[in-house]
Every structure is written in structure tokens, then in C-alpha cells.
Amino acid sequence: MLVLPLIALVLHGALAGLFYAFSMSVMPALNAVEPAQAETVMRSVNRKILNPWLFVAFLGAPVAALVAGLFAGGPAAVWFFAAAGVSFVGSFVVTMAINVPMNNAVDAGTMPWKEYSPRWTAWNTVRAAASLASLALVGVGLAQL
Template sequence: METARFVSLLAATITTGLVSGLFYGFSVSVMPGLRRTGDRTVIEVMQRINVAILNGWFLLGYLGALVFTGLALGLSVPSDGREALPQLIGAFVCYVLALGLTARVNIPLNNALEKAGPLDRIPDPAAVRSAFEQPWVRANVWRTVLCTVAFGLLAWALVLHGQGR
């Protein structure tokens, strides 16, 4: 049980860190870089990213963070690993909120961008960009913050786990 709790906590920390880093990268480089480009460039790049990101490696981190954090939390409740319970609960809540934000804001905006169609058939790229960019960036900043807090809490839980040995 102790090994399973540690492995799930370690996996939760790693996968949450990866997702946090992905969102952070968009916040500090991808979207600021695109902000300085034309409407058609933003649409084309984000349409391509939205297709490319749907792969097994992304899903391993994105869904793995939820599964592993939930598992670490579940394995800590009935055991002597309760010293990290507040951190695990906080991490789980933050990550679920980030998933909810992604599902309610980022994914629908990505879908709307895709529904705009091929770039050469979009009559008003400025309107498409305007409807997409700022709401997506704002939501991404919040999910970056939530995932970073979750990552920090999981790292704290790892420290507490190590002290409890």
C-alpha cells in the first residue's frame, strides 16, 4: 500500500507538472508570439495545434494527472498517509477546476475555431480571431495558475510523504 501511494503521488506530481508546464508555455511564449502576428496566422497555427495536441502523450499527462492525483488521494485516506491529505485534496480540486475551465471555455473556443473552416474560406479572419484569442488566453492563464498550484501542493505532499517515512 505504501509503495502504491508513493508511486501514485510521484506520477501525479510529474503529470501535473507536465500539464502545468504546457499551459505555462502557451501563456508566456506561444500566445504572446501569436499576438504579434496577423489574424490568418493565429487561426492557422491554433487550428494546427488543436489537431496536433490530440495524441497519446498529451492524454497521458492530461488525464493521467487527474487519475494519479485521485488515486494518491484515495490511497491516503484509509492509511497512515493522512499527513498530506489537505495538500492532496487541494491539488485534486485545483486540477478538477482546471479541467472544468478547459471543458467550458478552451475546448469550445477550439471547436469554434475549427468550425470556422479552412483559412482560405474564412470571410472575416479578424472577427474569428477576436472571438477566439482573448477569451482563450484569459482561460489559459487561469488554468495555468490552477495547475501550478496543484503541482506545488503535490510537491509539498511528496515532501511530507518523505518526512513520514
């Protein structure tokens, strides 16, 4: 059954692309404007990004990899389970424990941009790397089918 692994692959790719784009273009662009403007834009981004498309990729990627592993069996299952684990820890846990609280702080005006941006970007890059690793793990799992 290739449908679930392919869904996992696409969702991990979408998530990796999102995180990568933020670290390599969005945050540098925001750093190039006045901090007050950057904070205003980031507040808007943080509100608008909470939509069904984000949740499909953000929640769906590790779940799809996990379910693909349950149905795959054999060596492929190990790769899919590894992808689910890396995605869960490197994307979901990091987001909920680090990036979201920082987003809330910038939204509340309790964290200045000069403190927020480098730390947020570093942890976002961790999320990008974890998502890219998960994408590769799903790809190896697919090759094992």
C-alpha cells in the same frame, strides 16, 4: 508508497508547463502575425495536440493525485485530494467548458482571432495557475509522507 505521488507530481508539472508555455510564448507569437495565419496555425495546433501524451497528463494528473490520496492516508491525503480537486476544476472543467468550445469556434471560423485570442489566453492562464497550484499541493503532500 512514493510512486503514485511522484507520478502525480510529474504529470502536474507537465500540464503546468504546457499551459504556461502557451500563455507566455505561443499565444503572443501568434498575436504577432496576421489573424488569418494565427487562426490557421491554431487550428493545426488544436488538431495535433489531441494525442496520447496530452491525455496522459491531462487526465492522469488529477487521477494520480486522487489515487495517491486514497493510498496515502493521514495529512498527506488531504493535500493530494486538494491537488486533485484544484486540477479537476481548474484544468479539466475550464478546458471542457471554455477552451474546447472556443477551439471549436475558431476551427469552424465562427470566432475571429481578435475575440478568440485574449479570452482563450486568459482562461488558459487560469489553467496554468490551477496546474501550478496543484503541483505545489502535490509537493506539500509528498513532504507530509
